Amino acid sequence: MxxxxxxxxxxxxxxxxxxxxxxxxxxxxxxxxxxxxKSTISEDLVIVKKIMEELSLGKVVTIAGASGGAKYVPMMGREEKHALIEQICEDIKKPERVMPGKYLYMADILYNPVYTKGIGDIFAEKFSEDHTKVDYVLTIETKGIPIAMMTARGLNVPLVIARHENKVTEGSKISINYISGSTGSLQTMYISKKAIKKDSNVLIVDDFMKAGGSAKGMTQLVQEMDCKVAGICVLFDTTVPSQKLVDKYISLIKYEGIDTNDEILVHPNYEYL
Amino acid sequence: MxxxxxxxxxxxxxxxxxxxxxxxxxxxxxxxxxxxxKSTISEDLVIVKKIMEELSLGKVVTIAGASGGAKYVPMMGREEKHALIEQICEDIKKPERVMPGKYLYMADILYNPVYTKGIGDIFAEKFSEDHTKVDYVLTIETKGIPIAMMTARGLNVPLVIARHENKVTEGSKISINYISGSTGSLQTMYISKKAIKKDSNVLIVDDFMKAGGSAKGMTQLVQEMDCKVAGICVLFDTTVPSQKLVDKYISLIKYEGIDTNDEILVHPNYEYL
Known part of the structure; x- marks a missing residue:
């Protein structure tokens, strides 16, 4: 070459x-x-950093010293974040999403590669600072996996998936029982003991929060493994119940339900955008 | 600016x-x-195309005409593909992966953001040509989801996840029964009727193939939706049984089992690399 x-x-x-x-x-x-x-590369990096910032394409952090270099941190401009989440809200509002029992069909949104990449980048950006060092992203199967995967990719840390069943392929496990907020039923979640090292910081990511049962369950799993919860991120949460089973979490979309005209009430949660 | x-x-x-x-x-x-x-941008694109090719960083395809422009297609150099799959094989060989019952613990590999991105790009590259136009990527929960998500992202098409249970949030469904090759048990898979449009081309992606029961089940689901299977991709398959329930598939890693010394026999499948 x-x-x-x-x-x-x-x-x-x-x-x-x-x-x-x-x-x-x-x-x-x-x-x-x-x-x-090295001096040439350093000059190149200055230009790369400048382009990223000027065009809101992300952030390039340069690290000084002998082991120095550069890394890319996902970072979206505020306008772009708003545009993405507003677009997702418009998509959620489509009347054909309402299923019998007033459930919302959301799979296509949660598995859309453009949406999930954007959502993962928003979550990763919030936890890319060194003082919130994340070692793992944890989710519970199934619907939150794509978003959690993209968040893990943005943070460059392993993804861990808690299971609803005890799988032989995952060796010995820690399990906890929890009440699912969406169905009210008692459920169990399992995590392989090999999946997470002691004393790690774990970021919990899920698609949806109603009462917060799953998030609380995952919090307990994290504590059982002698680890700390770095944060809890969901794509959307419901306004009712307003009191959740976990104290602090980030949600990008507020879902108020379906009104008597079958209109879907949903809006961006600008507090976190 | x-x-x-x-x-x-x-x-x-x-x-x-x-x-x-x-x-x-x-x-x-x-x-x-x-x-x-436009002439300036065209010249820029020529340079971008050249860099990508020279450094095996992917392929930039320029499209001529009024609606013309450019797109990026994931593409890895042969050396890089070999290096990635060889690294994954080395990782699989770690003795601590052997679980009671001679199962292999693989979750950390299947959920690793660097591995899954690379595997997704390899699969996406193979199906990026126009004559193999893919409309959807389909997988069955749970372990194949991260790889399938990254493949869908590489191809810029929606991901669809078949479920083991009939979920109320996904509306009316098509289901099929199949024999799981790994456990020999009769299982059911469900897919929402809203998930895939008629007459589409569907790429099936999964983590693992033993007898091919899951892949055959997904093939049947695709046919039930009046769609065609564009291809079947798995990260690894077993050498035994050599006869699978599906005819044609791509596998990146061959798994021969665990020998009497507890050594894990696994190697890259260079045919597809």
């Missing part, structure tokens, strides 16, 4: 950094790939 | 394209963002 020009190096650096959010790449790494001096 | 220089535009174009794989961005889109002429 012939030696690259500055604009070619910049294109490549952007691709490499953004492909691996929250992973530090050393100056050495780039000097080897591009056969260029 | 002041007018950007070429190297700044190039950095931004790379970010925008790679953030949305398989989505076409028009020249107009970029001329508006950058306040630049």
């Amino acid at each position: 012939s030696k690259l020009k500055r604009n070619e190096r910049i294109g490549a650096i952007v691709k490499i950094l953004c492909d691996s959010p929250n992973k530090v790449f050393t100056l050495n790494y780039f000097t080897l790939i591009f056969d260029s001096a | 002041s007018k950007l220089k070429r190297n700044e535009r190039i950095g931004a174009i790379v970010k925008i394209l790679c953030d949305s794989p398989n989505k076409v961005f028009t020249l107009n889109y970029f001329t508006l963002i950058f306040d630049s002429a």
Whole structure:
């Protein structure tokens, strides 16, 4: 390969950094790939940082010192976040979503690759600061998995999935019983003992919160593993009951229910956007 | 914002394209963002295309004509694919993965954000050509979801998740019964009728294939919805039984089992790498 020009190096650096959010790449790494001096790469990184910020495409953090380098942190502009969540709300409002029993069909939204990527980036951004160091993202199967996966990817940490059944392939487990807020029934969640190391910080991510039973259950699982909850993030929560089983959580969308005209009442939760 | 220089535009174009794989961005889109002429943007795209190819960072396809533009298609170099799958195989070989009953603990691999992104890109690359147009990615809960999600993201199509239980939130469903190859038990899978439109091409993605019961079940679901199977992709399959219940599928890793010394026999399936 012939030696690259500055604009070619910049294109490549952007691709490499953004492909691996929250992973530090050393100056050495780039000097080897591009056969260029450290000072040249440092100048490239200044330009990359500037583009990202000016166009609200994310944040590039440069780390000084011998083991220094740079990493990309997902970060959306406020307008872009609002646009994404407003678009999701409009999508939720479609009347054909109302199922018998006034349930809402939401699977297509929760599994949409563009939405889930955006939601994962919003959650990852909030927990990318060093003082909220996250070691794992935890969710409970099934519907929250895509969002949780994208959050884990944004943070560059492993995803852990709690199961509703005791699976032989996952070895010995810790389990807790909890009351599901949506159905009122007693359920069990299991987590493999191998999944999470002691003394870790765990971010809980789920699609939906009604009473908070699942989030409380996952909180208990985290505590049983001698770990701490770094935070709780859900895509949407219900206004009723207003008192949840967990104290603090982040929700991007407020769901008020379906009114007598079958209209779906939902709006962005700007507090966290 | 002041007018950007070429190297700044190039950095931004790379970010925008790679953030949305398989989505076409028009020249107009970029001329508006950058306040630049079409000819300038066209030249930028030539440079972006070249960097991607030279450094095996993916492929940029330019589309000519009035509605023309460019899109990013995930594409890994052969060496990089080999390195990723070899690394996963080394990881699988760790003796502590062997669970009672000779099951392998694999959850951490299947939920690893770096692995799943790479696997999803490999699958997406294979089905990004127009003659294999994919409309949906289908998986069955739970362990294959992260890989399937990343494949759907690489292809820019919706993910659909078949369930083991009939959930009220998903409206009316199609269900089929199948024999699970791993447990030999009769199971049911459900899919919401709203999830997939008639006459679509569906790519089936799963983590693991033994006899092929799940893949065959999903094939039947796809046919019941008057759709076609575009392909079947699994991360790994077993050498025994050699005859599977489905004819054609792609598997990236061959698993031969655990030998009498508790050694895990696994190797990359270079045929598809």
